[in-house]
Amino acid sequence: MINHMRRKKLLKTLAERGSATVAELEGVLNASAATIRRDIAVLAVNGQLVKMHGGARHLAPDKPGGLVGTNFWENMALHSGRKRAIARRAAALCLDGETVIINGGSTTHMMAAHLTESQLTILTNSFFTAQELLTQSRNEILLPGGKVYREQDVIVSPFDNDVIQNHYASKMFIGAAAVSPLGLLESDPLLVRAEIKLMKQADELIVLADSSKFQSRRAGLIVCPLSRVGTLITDSGISAETSDMLRAQGIEVIVVDAEAEPS
Incomplete structure (x- = not known):
């Protein structure tokens, strides 16, 4: 050829x-x-x-004002059974009366379906997650100011001084484009900056990552090192080697059975 x-x-x-x-x-x-x-x-x-x-x-075609990354709805369809099981387990970690942060993402969004009876204060930068929680639950919902990026379903503020810094959460739930020994990885510098701002307002960082994220090569920007992560929830597709590596970093690894979830 x-x-x-x-x-x-x-x-x-x-x-x-x-x-x-x-x-x-x-x-x-x-x-x-x-x-x-x-x-x-x-x-x-x-x-x-x-x-x-x-x-x-x-190299995706440039989109005016867009972010680098896969479309939110495309991500929702990928490994959906794994993600639903992970999201269900993550929601069970939320205690009534807490303030939590739910970062934008397909797996974190699926938590909303399991928080309808909760009594939480939830800060989220996901427009769709906020919309679902507002209509389907009695949780108090907080949104940061900023621009809504429809394709990634995330609200990003261009300012350092915004509503985020006025709130503190006991837990932050976050996904990742990829997880490596270097830490959590993302594709877009604006997303990385936004996620770092949110992390500063939370005590414990809980990562929701299906097992495909440990083989993913779609991201190259470090959001945070693994030492910042307290808990990681994944599915049974994770290798023993990867699980051992995470635990060696002091991370509590929770493995869910994705097959128990409908596809």
Whole structure:
């Protein structure tokens, strides 16, 4: 396969998958690892993809005022059974009378269905989560000021001094684009900045991450180190090696049975 045809197919593969490793691309393109690495380097210089350790990521078209990341509703459909089980367990950690922060995200959003009978003060930067809780529960709901990014369902404030700094929470529930030994990872610097601001207002950080997040290569910006995490809730797809690594960091790992949830 000549260079331009192979590179065109490489870009098409990334557009379909979002990201791919060199090993995966070897099978798709029927080319050597060295050839694929050269192609990735050339396309990265041309601004046609994002080069990542061991592979490459699709470069989504620019959207005015948009954020880097997968569409919220697309994320809701991915591994939904795992996410529902994780969200149910996370909601059970909320105690009546508490103030908690629920960060925007597909798994954290699913907590709302299990908080309808709770009596909480909930600060969330998710418009859809706030809307569901306002209509389906009697919890007190707080929203930060800022711009609503529809595709990611998140409210981001451009200001350092906003309503967030006036509230303190005993727990913050957060997802992640990926989880690695370096910490929680995200794709967009604005999201990272917003999440760091929220973390400063919470005592315990509780991470909701299905097992696919430990293999994900779709993010490269560190939100926080693992040492900041108190509890991580995941599904039974997590490897023993990963679980041991997390526990060695002092994290309480809660594993749920995703198969017990309807798909």
